[in-house]
Amino acid sequence: MAAGSLVRKDVPEYAIVAGNPARIIGWMCRCGGRLSFADGKTAVCPACRLGYTKDGDTVGSAA
Ligand SMILES: [Zn+2]
Numbered sequence: 217m218a219a220g221s222l223v224r225k226d227v228p229e230y231a232i233v234a235g236n237p238a239r240i241i242g243w244m245c246r247c248g249g250r251l252s253f254a255d256g257k258t259a260v261c262p263a264c265r266l267g268y269t270k271d272g273d274t275v276g277s278a279a
Contacts, residue, residue: 230275240273243259
C-alpha cells in the first residue's frame with residue numbers, strides 16, 4: 217500500500233475505524249458527536265440529538 221493512501225472501501229458510513237486491516241471501533245454522527253448504540257440498534261447524538269439506527273454494520277440517520 218502506498219504511503220498516505222486512504223482506503224475507504226468496506227468502511228460503512230459513520231463508522232470510526234482503526235488499525236490495519238481497518239476495524240470498526242465506534243460510530244460518529246455527521247456532526248462529529250460520538251454515537252453509543254446502547255441497545256445495539258438505536259443511538260441519539262449527544263451533541264445535536266439526531267437519531268440513528270443500526271442494522272449490522274450499516275448505520276443510517278433517522279432524519
Ligand atoms: Zn450530531
